[in-house]
Amino acid sequence: MDNEISIDLFIDIFIGYTKNKDNGALGLYESIKENLMTLSTLSNLCKEYSDISKYIYNLSEEDFKLLKNFFDIGDEKKGSYNGILEDLKELSVDQKDNLKRFERHVKLSCHQRDYIVNNFTKVSDELKNVKGEIKDTENKVGNLTSNVSKASDEMGKNRRDFDKITEKVKQAKSKVNGIYSEFVGILGVFTALSFALMGSVQVFGNILKNINTPNVGNIGYVLVVGGVYLLLIYLVIMTLFIGMKKVFKEGSEYQFNRAFTWRIIGTSAVLVLSGLGLIVIHEFCLT
Known part of the structure; x- marks a missing residue:
């Protein structure tokens, strides 16, 4: 079973549980717990963000509402996910992390779908108003043909x-194009930030895991790496915002906050220098 089919299966199970949980079906609660346990062991599946988004975007309105209710983000606020997760005491740390990744992207995809649908609804309403105004104008033109004496004034x-109608049509088209640009920009920034933050957590996790016996040298090493990584993460995030600014408004430049930038640089420098100092002290004590 490939990842896309697996994702479809698990999401359908969550939807079916929300639909049938009030009917008192036997074994339904235990079944959903077993499925969550299985999902928690599938690390690669929990990171298949594109397949998760694709399936959620193609759900029917009824199933989409049931899925949001399962994760406690729907209008009825009758979710089950958090309560079930609390009952899974036997989950390891990695299994909990896998479920959290899956939960975060499902919620993000739900919010993105709501955002897109709401904006397209607004544009559709505006286009309907434009069509109504065009129809009114056509009626006026028809009346002009039957009254030659008033033709010059009415023209x-x-x-x-x-x-005015042409201008509104142009504005409506511009809003539609803007929605696509905003969606692509927001999706790119959220995805890139998620990868950057998860990567930073994994890097520091690996560093701290290798430090079995903390000492002055090890602490200095962590401070040096932390200072350098802080500066790199800041540069990555600023690059993302500069790119998003260009997507939203072509030709514009992102204005850096100089005071905040210097604080980041200063903090990074303090961490690196402190770490180097501790490493030097450790090496001196060993000699």
């Missing part, structure tokens, strides 16, 4: 109305 008025 000027209809010309102005037509210009």
Whole structure:
């Protein structure tokens, strides 16, 4: 079974549980616990963000509402996920992390779908209003043909109305294009930030795991790495915001906060220098 089919299966199980949990079906609660236990062991599956988003975007409205209720983000606020997760006492730290990754991206995909649907609904309403105004204008033009004596006066008025309608059509098209740009930018920033933060946590986890007997030298090494990594993470995040600014408004430049940037640089320098100092002290004591 490939990842896409597996993701579809687990999401359908969550939807089915939310739909049937009030019917008192025997073994339903134990079944959902077993499925969550199985999901927690599938690390690669929990990171298949594109497949998760794809399936959630294609759910029907009813199933989408049931999925949001399962994760306690729907309007009814009758979720089950957190309560079930508390009952799974036997989960290891890695298994809990896998479920948290899966939960975070499911919620992110749900919020993104709501955002897209709401914006398209607004644009559709505006387009309906534009069509109504165009129809009114056509009726006015038809009346002009039956009244030649008023043709010159009405032509000027209809010309102005037509210009307004054309401008509204252009604005509606611009909003539709803006929605695509905003969605791509937001999705890219969220995804990149998620990877950057998870990567930083994993790096420090690996560093701390290798320090079995803490001493002055090891602490200095951690401070040096932390200072350098703080500066790198800041540069990555700023690069993302600069790129998002260009997507939203072509030709504009992102304005850095100089005071905050210097604080980041200063903090990084203090960590690196402190770490180097501790390493030197440790080496001196060994000699």
